[in-house]
Amino acid sequence: MRRPIIAGNWKMYKKDYEAFDFVKNLKPLVSEINDRTIVICPSFVNLAKVYSEICDSNIALGAQDLYWEDEGAFTGEVSAPMLSAVGCTYTIIGHSERRQFFGETNQTVNKKILSALKYKVFAIVCVGESLEEREKGITFQIIENQIKEGFTGLAKNDWEYMVIAYEPVWAIGTGKTATTQQAQEVHAFIRGLLPAEVAQQVRILYGGSVKPENIKELMAQPDIDGGLVGGASLKVESFAKIIKY
Numbered sequence: 001m002r003r004p005i006i007a008g009n010w011k012m013y014k015k016d017y018e019a020f021d022f023v024k025n026l027k028p029l030v031s032e033i034n035d036r037t038i039v040i041c042p043s044f045v046n047l048a049k050v051y052s053e054i055c056d057s058n059i060a061l062g063a064q065d066l067y068w069e070d071e072g073a074f075t076g077e078v079s080a081p082m083l084s085a086v087g088c089t090y091t092i093i094g095h096s097e098r099r100q101f102f103g104e105t106n107q108t109v110n111k112k113i114l115s116a117l118k119y120k121v122f123a124i125v126c127v128g129e130s131l132e133e134r135e136k137g138i139t140f141q142i143i144e145n146q147i148k149e150g151f152t153g154l155a156k157n158d159w160e161y162m163v164i165a166y167e168p169v170w171a172i173g174t175g176k177t178a179t180t181q182q183a184q185e186v187h188a189f190i191r192g193l194l195p196a197e198v199a200q201q202v203r204i205l206y207g208g209s210v211k212p213e214n215i216k217e218l219m220a221q222p223d224i225d226g227g228l229v230g231g232a233s234l235k236v237e238s239f240a241k242i243i244k245y
């Protein structure tokens with residue numbers, strides 16, 4: 001059995017006091033939940049403050065990105081050991097917004113994965129096709145490249161720390177969810193690309209306009225193991241509903 005994960009990606013939203021209030025209010029609503037993993041990914045500046053409120057709870061802390069060197073003259077960057085030191089056990093890697101706006105490639109994704117692994121930070125690695133790629137009929141080719149190049153050089157035991165998020169770019173923040181069939185089809189394809197000895201253990205999350213209304217149906221699919229939630233993770237009530245799908 002794969003343990004489900006519901007992760008909230010707050011992107012560039014919430015000031016420190018808003019982030020703190022959110023987790024303070026969420027905590028009691030989900031305190032009884034013990035059959036799934038809950039992760040919140042605030043911006044870097046709010047990690048420590050959020051951690052101070054959730055460190056004794058069943059909510060895990062995640063970052064939205066990291067840089068692959070441990071330390072050095074890399075102005076503006078944050079490393080895996082720094083994340084680990086403030087209580088982060090997860091990090092998102094290769095989100096489509098990073099690929100689109102900040103020049104992230106499958107090669108930089110790979111370096112980041114290897115760095116997260118070194119510090120035993122779980123990586124939520126995002127893959128997904130754009131609308132243009134889907135319309136051209138090259139969805140599977142794009143995903144295959146993202147998986148093969150992104151996960152180069154992993155040993156069998158490393159996969160324990162890997163979570164994949166399939167996020168069709170055209171479904172992110174648009175209100176357009178992939179149909180459950182479209183999502184399941186790609187999830188099954190991704191699972192088929194993984195090394196046979198780990199394929200059944202790796203969690204594959206769906207992301208792209210996940211909301212309280214569609215999470216149940218998504219979670220009923222055999223290869224969907226959770227959700228990476230953007231917009232609907234910004235309100236306590238809707239995120240709590242998604243967690244309790």
Ligand code: PGA
Nearest residue numbers: 172173208209229230231
């Ligand atoms: P969304 O974002 O839920 O707002 O579509 C998902 C994501 O980008 O991770």
